[in-house]
Amino acid sequence: xxxxxxxxxxxxxxxxxxxxxxxxxxxxxxxxxxxxxxxxxxxxxxxxxxxxxxxxxxxxxxxxxxxxxxxxxxxxxxxxxxxxxxxxxxxxxxxxxxxxxxxxxxxxxxxxxxxxxxxxxxxxxxxxxxxxxxxxxxxxxxxxxxxxxxxxxxxxxxxxxxxxxxxxxxxxxxxxxxxxxxxxxxxxxxxxxxxxxxxxxxxxxxxxxxxxxxxxxxxxxxxxxxxxxxxxxxxxxxxxxxxxxxxxxxxxxxxxxxxxxxxxxxxxxxxxxxxxxxxxxxxxxxxxxxxxxxxxxxxxxxxxxxxxxxxxxxxxxxxxxxxxxxxxxxxxxxxxxxxxxxxxxxxxxxxxxxxxxxxxxxxxxxxxxxxxxxxxxxxxxxxxxxxxxxxxxxxxxxxxxxxxxxxxxxxxxxxxxxxxxxxxxxxxxxxxxxxxxxxxxxxxxxxxxxxxxxxxxx
Amino acid sequence: xxxxxxxxxxxxxxxxxxxxxxxxxxxxxxxxxxxxxxxxxxxxxxxxxxxxxxxxxxxxxxxxxxxxxxxxxxxxxxxxx
Numbered sequence: 001x002x003x004x005x006x007x008x009x010x011x012x013x014x015x016x017x018x019x020x021x022x023x024x025x026x027x028x029x030x031x032x033x034x035x036x037x038x039x040x041x042x043x044x045x046x047x048x049x050x051x052x053x054x055x056x057x058x059x060x061x062x063x064x065x066x067x068x069x070x071x072x073x074x075x076x077x078x079x080x081x082x083x084x085x086x087x088x089x090x091x092x093x094x095x096x097x098x099x100x101x102x103x104x105x106x107x108x109x110x111x112x113x114x115x116x117x118x119x120x121x122x123x124x125x126x127x128x129x130x131x132x133x134x135x136x137x138x139x140x141x142x143x144x145x146x147x148x149x150x151x152x153x154x155x156x157x158x159x160x161x162x163x164x165x166x167x168x169x170x171x172x173x174x175x176x177x178x179x180x181x182x183x184x185x186x187x188x189x190x191x192x193x194x195x196x197x198x199x200x201x202x203x204x205x206x207x208x209x210x211x212x213x214x215x216x217x218x219x220x221x222x223x224x225x226x227x228x229x230x231x232x233x234x235x236x237x238x239x240x241x242x243x244x245x246x247x248x249x250x251x252x253x254x255x256x257x258x259x260x261x262x263x264x265x266x267x268x269x270x271x272x273x274x275x276x277x278x279x280x281x282x283x284x285x286x287x288x289x290x291x292x293x294x295x296x297x298x299x300x301x302x303x304x305x306x307x308x309x310x311x312x313x314x315x316x317x318x319x320x321x322x323x324x325x326x327x328x329x330x331x332x333x334x335x336x337x338x339x340x341x342x343x344x345x346x347x348x349x350x351x352x353x354x355x356x357x358x359x360x361x362x363x364x365x366x367x368x369x370x371x372x373x374x375x376x377x378x379x380x381x382x383x384x385x386x387x388x389x390x391x392x393x394x395x396x397x398x399x400x401x402x403x404x405x406x407x408x409x410x411x412x413x414x415x416x417x418x419x420x421x422x423x424x425x426x427x428x429x430x431x432x433x434x435x436x437x438x439x440x441x442x443x444x445x446x447x448x449x450x451x452x453x454x455x456x457x458x
Numbered sequence: 459x460x461x462x463x464x465x466x467x468x469x470x471x472x473x474x475x476x477x478x479x480x481x482x483x484x485x486x487x488x489x490x491x492x493x494x495x496x497x498x499x500x501x502x503x504x505x506x507x508x509x510x511x512x513x514x515x516x517x518x519x520x521x522x523x524x525x526x527x528x529x530x531x532x533x534x535x536x537x538x539x
Contacts, residue, residue: 035500087499340537452503
């Protein structure tokens, strides 16, 4: 009789077994493999977990409910998956050295001011709690020089124009792209540009420029007009949907090199699936809806909202699957599961903030990421001098998945330990993850696995 | 920039798994591409956590340079290799 010795196996950290709708799903955390189980196999694995890996006991308890012949077959298939390295795997060793990690991505805040007054803005309407202002071309050049110089052997670099609203400083955006292309070419590197905009100033001229320069765009639109206009407002309190939506549609219709229409949902639109459908109805295929972070009490998300949010994610999964059956592609950013995903070392080291990813203010100050701008104790240096404070860098290097309480979380290789900033702002401690963000992320992952299972059914 | 060598993660003794009697299955390149469809267990996503000498090139996108800017989405970035 087959017996796999799992008595010392850490099931809670390495196996995630769940049921969504009528589908039984198992994630093998360390390999990333996902399996669909029939009810008998689900019962067997449950017994295995309940009895701490006692294979014979799990078999006998399953055989009490199902036929011995079926239990034998199940054992054989589990053994095959185990031998194939897709079930009950142990975590592989991934050796890496932070000394070999180089800054390669910069969030360039070319404008610390904004032409909108979104109620949930984490950047305090663009200023990040600092003085308002635009980045000079001199500082932008220094930032490009810093990126090229600091990136060591990395070939693929990234520069995101952010703010505030970057289109308010379009001359510097253009000059930075031109200078960046020249410097990257000299250095044998490639800078990929992204621009995140509220689209209020995205006129034909700007659009043509972004298209001609192959700049990826992140376009902010929350969904239904009443939802969008409740949050994304002008200084006079007026809504922006009617001005923005046509501009975003024109941009997307022009086939940019890459785009996402990005909305934010709050406690006031917990039926955000309707916003997703609205955005899809406007002709957008690549959509991201982000949970609001923080905000006033009436818009902030709390754990009591979680059941409704989870139900919305499930509904969203069904909608996307149904559209796929009609031959229509809809890409929800958080349901993406690329089979050619990142390697283990990348997953263990998280988002890279403070190490590979840095943010630069209009004055040239360097912070670990856009969310830490202006937070005391997090300034890392400035692009003029081009040096980075290693003590801050080490705080981030020391806050990766290998050190955190997330070590036993089944979702750890998908979130990489979560957002440092969310953890810090909620708990005052980067090492204590944001509980609600974790729960939402886990739910989105379950939906992604469920969708993979349903797609296999055809 | 002054680079510091930090303690390497997952060294022997730092993790109870590494002392387990369970056979270690190294996840490396060369996964089977075919779908596994059994009577009781169907594999819908093959093993995909790449590890080993040909990984960790650090050329892939930083997660906050994609669509989010407010949440961590490491697992759905595309490997450039």
